[in-house]
Amino acid sequence: MELDLTETQELLRDTLRGFLEAEVPFSQVRECEIEKKTDTRLWAQLAEQGYLGLPFPSEMAGGDGGLVEAGLLVEEVSRRAALVPIVEVMAASLTLKRKCSGATQLLESVLSGSAIVVPAVLEANDSFESFALEADAEGVLRGEKFFVDYAEAASHHLVVARDAKGPALYLVDSAAPAVKCEPIETMGRTPQSRVRYDGAAGTRAGGADAVDYLIQIARALTCAQILACMDSSLEQTVAYTNVREQFGRPLATFQAVQHHGANMGMHCESSRFLTYEALDCLERGDATEEQVAIAKASLSRAIPDVVMTGHQLHGGQGYIEENDLYFFTIRGKDRALAWGTAEECLEIVARSAEEKSRWL
Amino acid sequence: MEFRWEPEYLAFRDEIEVFIHEWRTPELLKEQREREGAGGGPILTRYYEALQEKGWMRMCWPPELGGQGLNPTYRFIMVETMEYWQMPYGNLTYTSVAPALAVHGNEEQKKRFLPGIWNGDFTFAIGYSEPNAGTDLAALRTRAEKVEGGWIVQGQKIWTSLAEQSTHIWLAVRTDTEGPKHAGISLMIVETKTEGITIRPLPTLSGFVTYETFYDNVFIPDENLIGPLNGGWNIIMHALNHERVGLSPTGNLARNYDLLVDHLKNKAPEKLADPVVRNRLAEMRMELQRHRALAIRNAVTIAKDDVSPGQASMAKISGSELRYRMTNMAMDLLGRTGSLTAEAGELAASEGRQQGNWRSSPILRFGGGTNEVQRSIIAARHLGMSR
Ligand SMILES: Cc1cc2nc3c(=O)[nH]c(=O)nc-3n(C[C@H](O)[C@H](O)[C@H](O)COP(=O)(O)OP(=O)(O)OC[C@H]3O[C@@H](n4cnc5c(N)ncnc54)[C@H](O)[C@@H]3O)c2cc1C
Numbered sequence: 096m097e098l099d100l101t102e103t104q105e106l107l108r109d110t111l112r113g114f115l116e117a118e119v120p121f122s123q124v125r126e127c128e129i130e131k132k133t134d135t136r137l138w139a140q141l142a143e144q145g146y147l148g149l150p151f152p153s154e155m156a157g158g159d160g161g162l163v164e165a166g167l168l169v170e171e172v173s174r175r176a177a178l179v180p181i182v183e184v185m186a187a188s189l190t191l192k193r194k195c196s197g198a199t200q201l202l203e204s205v206l207s208g209s210a211i212v213v214p215a216v217l218e219a220n221d222s223f224e225s226f227a228l229e230a231d232a233e234g235v236l237r238g239e240k241f242f243v244d245y246a247e248a249a250s251h252h253l254v255v256a257r258d259a260k261g262p263a264l265y266l267v268d269s270a271a272p273a274v275k276c277e278p279i280e281t282m283g284r285t286p287q288s289r290v291r292y293d294g295a296a297g298t299r300a301g302g303a304d305a306v307d308y309l310i311q312i313a314r315a316l317t318c319a320q321i322l323a324c325m326d327s328s329l330e331q332t333v334a335y336t337n338v339r340e341q342f343g344r345p346l347a348t349f350q351a352v353q354h355h356g357a358n359m360g361m362h363c364e365s366s367r368f369l370t371y372e373a374l375d376c377l378e379r380g381d382a383t384e385e386q387v388a389i390a391k392a393s394l395s396r397a398i399p400d401v402v403m404t405g406h407q408l409h410g411g412q413g414y415i416e417e418n419d420l421y422f423f424t425i426r427g428k429d430r431a432l433a434w435g436t437a438e439e440c441l442e443i444v445a446r447s448a449e450e451k452s453r454w455l
Numbered sequence: 456m457e458f459r460w461e462p463e464y465l466a467f468r469d470e471i472e473v474f475i476h477e478w479r480t481p482e483l484l485k486e487q488r489e490r491e492g493a494g495g496g497p498i499l500t501r502y503y504e505a506l507q508e509k510g511w512m513r514m515c516w517p518p519e520l521g522g523q524g525l526n527p528t529y530r531f532i533m534v535e536t537m538e539y540w541q542m543p544y545g546n547l548t549y550t551s552v553a554p555a556l557a558v559h560g561n562e563e564q565k566k567r568f569l570p571g572i573w574n575g576d577f578t579f580a581i582g583y584s585e586p587n588a589g590t591d592l593a594a595l596r597t598r599a600e601k602v603e604g605g606w607i608v609q610g611q612k613i614w615t616s617l618a619e620q621s622t623h624i625w626l627a628v629r630t631d632t633e634g635p636k637h638a639g640i641s642l643m644i645v646e647t648k649t650e651g652i653t654i655r656p657l658p659t660l661s662g663f664v665t666y667e668t669f670y671d672n673v674f675i676p677d678e679n680l681i682g683p684l685n686g687g688w689n690i691i692m693h694a695l696n697h698e699r700v701g702l703s704p705t706g707n708l709a710r711n712y713d714l715l716v717d718h719l720k721n722k723a724p725e726k727l728a729d730p731v732v733r734n735r736l737a738e739m740r741m742e743l744q745r746h747r748a749l750a751i752r753n754a755v756t757i758a759k760d761d762v763s764p765g766q767a768s769m770a771k772i773s774g775s776e777l778r779y780r781m782t783n784m785a786m787d788l789l790g791r792t793g794s795l796t797a798e799a800g801e802l803a804a805s806e807g808r809q810q811g812n813w814r815s816s817p818i819l820r821f822g823g824g825t826n827e828v829q830r831s832i833i834a835a836r837h838l839g840m841s842r
Binding site: 096097098099100101104163329333336337345347348350352353354356357358360361364365368369371372375376379381385386389390392393396441442444445447448449451452453454455 | 456457458459460461468528532535536539704705706708709710712713716720727730733734736737738740741743744745746747748749751752755765766768769772773827829830831833834835837838839840841842
């Protein structure tokens, strides 16, 4: 068991953190929120600096890392609450690389920043179990997807469609006239769309196992996103309660306040373990579906507790949008609902109820 | 980062499990239940001898204290495995008194006490707490006055567990009433049968019986003072670092879960098929992994010889509070069966373990450093909140 980052990983995290803190002031994030747009400037920088290639082999000009490195990237980007499709692109492109064939050229464009590929999975029924959207024998797609994150910013959609063999992944050029995106507004304020595919031409990229892989890694990477929200909320709360005084002393010196902080801290600590354990095991190929579901259920349950406690300890200061706290509150809870809610994930866990529990 | 156990630890776990299956007979379990962790009894004595022979009780002690200096991860693996199978692996005499003696005792004292401890002839009760000194232990008042050749002790202890079954008491006494209260405490060993000691049983919520001990003009000879005069606080606070792994194990919680599912499978399959019940079970599985995360996190930090009071406190809080939540949920799922005790025999679910563990959960929360204090430790030392 090695729970610390390697020196290289630590360096990566620190460099990323420094770079993002300098390049993504929260004022820039607020602007993107108001204009409802993706931070394309940041995206171009991430590509240019080679960060998008972190979990890809060096033959592709990648960083030879794996899902842990991808998780670190997601975490750092999410600590800035940046509006970029980092989880979406990582999940889609890693699935293309690892479970599909024939997308080499597209992947090169993705890593260089000239193409963006995002998954389109859920439909009106909001379920990962059944898909109505169909692909015919020629690969033509008909149907509708909901909650497609960053659909409009993307050049390609990796669409889950049902074909003769069952659920499969199809690559679709999203600029085609047969693809129509209609923005939907959510609490998380991240760009999202409802997308119609009215006879859009798709290329079959992979089958059911690829669909499954996509969901697993997107679920685990979303944990890294939630973790960043949790940690940021806690850090800000500790800093604030150390300086804010009432009754002539810092709030942090009240035992009730300390205990709220400790509860937040425990959530952060167990969440970090579960997130990176899931990513590391997925990378090695020995993660179970249950394990990933437990991580996502646990973080999805923890995040509202953490951010709402953060608000409690900030009082009115944390309630106004001038304060940065809200980013992590709304993004955190929104992502708790994405890629499997706590309830959906617990249902997966319930399927293994009879299995012996894991204690080491 | 690498989230998997190295092969040597898995091999060690397997080795322990082989040993456990050899010894885990109904007779041993019965003796263990009846003696409530007091040690002794013919089967347990032989079992402990076998454990000693394996060298597992002291394997992580530093070589200069007679151990093998193994990585504390080995102890973690042992504790978790023993806890899962509910097998004894030492008590406070081994984990608290023996290491303190090995570090703070003089040569003569080590010669006099350690062999007896290792062969099971000597067992110790811990006499720290008093009616007015609990969480604030340094407030203890039991007084030792210097006399020719020794000390005369006057006072009262409470929760002196195993006093009745032990040969000795590891006693914290006040030897100085001036100055800061923690700087006037000394540690002494007193034989339980010494004149002037009376012992009164205090049956508890869990069924375990602890004791009050009264000291009326009890003489303790000079040679039984451990460490420097007025240096007791350090000894009380000192514990071998590696003993802090596995203080809040996942093993026994996991075992409770597995036994609950076994019971439902065999006796109430219709419940096990119920989606609401399965959802509760899923919740327990999730909570178990949350706790496992904190327990492993703490163990791995200690194995690196790092000290992180915050992480130890997190594991302590999480394990003790989860024990309550899990057993509570289990009893709710079992219905009235959940209330049956071991005495109900066949009818009881897993020998009444859920309700038994439910009843004993309070001590884990307020004992060993109450959780309120642990949370403040996390706030101050892990998060950096002002005190
Ligand atoms: C079955 C049993 C066996 C025991 N065995 C032994 C033994 O062998 N040897 C021995 O020496 N002792 C033993 N103990 C004693 C045990 O260590 C004490 O019970 C423990 O230290 C708590 O002290 P207390 O019971 O006096 O509670 P108190 O100190 O009165 O605390 C009660 C509660 O008050 C609150 N509280 C206290 N201080 C604070 C604070 N600073 N901040 C916030 N809240 C606070 C907490 O909620 C705490 O749980 C045993 C106890 C029991 C019940």
